[in-house]
Amino acid sequence: MTTPTSSDGSSSSGRPSPDHDPWAPPSSAAGGAEVPRLPYPLPTAQPRNGMGITALVLGLVGIGLGVFILLFWISWLPALLAVIFGSIGLSQVRKGLATNRAMAVSGLVMGIVGLLIAAGTGVFMVVTVKHAVDHARAKVKEVKREAKEEREEAAAEEKARHLPFGKSYTFGDGLKVTVAKPTPFTPDAFANGHAKGNKAVQVTITVVNTGKERVSIETGLPDVNDADGASAQLVIDGSGRQKVLTGYLLPGRKAVGKYAFSLPPTAADRAEVEFSPDVMRWDDAYWSGSTR
Structure with missing residues (x-):
């Protein structure tokens, strides 16, 4: 016995006909019947975020x-x-x-x-x-310039401290020092430091206070070198002709020191005198020249 089927493919009992295709579009006879949904949802593309x-x-x-x-x-x-x-x-x-x-x-x-x-x-x-580089370069240049100026100043100062006999040099405390050309000196019979055959000379040092305050003179003794650079021997006798510079010197006042030295005959034609009015504060100045 055959079960009648409806226009949508289902039998009168409500079961789908074995010959019905569930994926086929509905027939035109269905009119406005609802379209059946798919048994599972279609996959959707994920956003590419x-x-x-x-x-x-x-x-x-x-x-x-x-x-x-x-x-x-x-x-x-x-x-x-x-x-x-x-x-x-x-x-x-x-x-x-x-x-x-x-x-x-x-x-x-x-x-x-x-x-x-x-x-x-x-x-x-x-x-x-x-x-920073420009600043460093400028600093290096400045340091080099200052060092050059210091060397030039030192060289100029060193040159200024080397004078011929008879010229004057003023130290930082205002003391103006002049070393005269050595003159012949005849030691007495009781002189000490003069060998027979040597040439004795007298070194005269004049110090003038050009400042406005009194200044202490703490010289010690001058050093005298002969033409060969050897130190000359200090001559001491009882004639009273020698005078050591010491004590205070008032502004505008002058002090004169006199010292005798013995030079060997082979090197007595030239001499150099080193002197400073204060050996603890000021470097020596140098006077040199002929002793003839």
């Missing part, structure tokens, strides 16, 4: 690195990648392949800002380093 997220992260990294002056030289790379990935992410949003437009735009903007920060920091570092 990875580029926008990556751009945002790289943009933050680029800005973060750019803030640290010591790391600016690597901040441009993540910032540049953020611009690239952000642009790709926006392109995917326009094509409907991604949904995170805000992230892509933020990553792109942060990438651009990171590049600007990296460029600005780089310029700042270049200017800073150049300024």
Whole structure:
């Protein structure tokens, strides 16, 4: 016995006919009948939001690195990648392949800002380093110039302290010293320091106080060298003709010291006298010349 079927393919008992195709479109006889739903949903494409997220992260990294002056030289790379990935992410949003437009735009903007920060920091570092180098070079030049000036001043001072007999040299305390050309000296019979055959000379030293305060003279004894550079022997006798400079010298006053020295005959034609009115404060000045 055959069960009658309806126009939609189902039997009168409600069961679908074995010959009915469930995937076939409804017949026109169905009219406005409801279209049957599929037994399972169709798969939907997932949005491609990875580029926008990556751009945002790289943009933050680029800005973060750019803030640290010591790391600016690597901040441009993540910032540049953020611009690239952000642009790709926006392109995917326009094509409907991604949904995170805000992230892509933020990553792109942060990438651009990171590049600007990296460029600005780089310029700042270049200017800073150049300024530091220029300052260091200027300092080195200044030190060299000062050292040269000091050497020239020392050389000039050294030259000024070497004078011929009869010239004057003024020391820092205002004492003006003049060493006269040595004159012949005849020791008495009781002289000490003069060998027979040597030439004895007398060295006269005049000191004038050109300052406004009294000055102490603490000279010790002058040193005399002969033409060979050997130290001459100090002559001491009982004639009373020798006078040692010592004590205080008032402003405008003058003191004269006289000393005798014995020179060997082979080196008695020239002599050099070293003298300072205060050996603890001032370097010696030098007077030299012929003794003839």
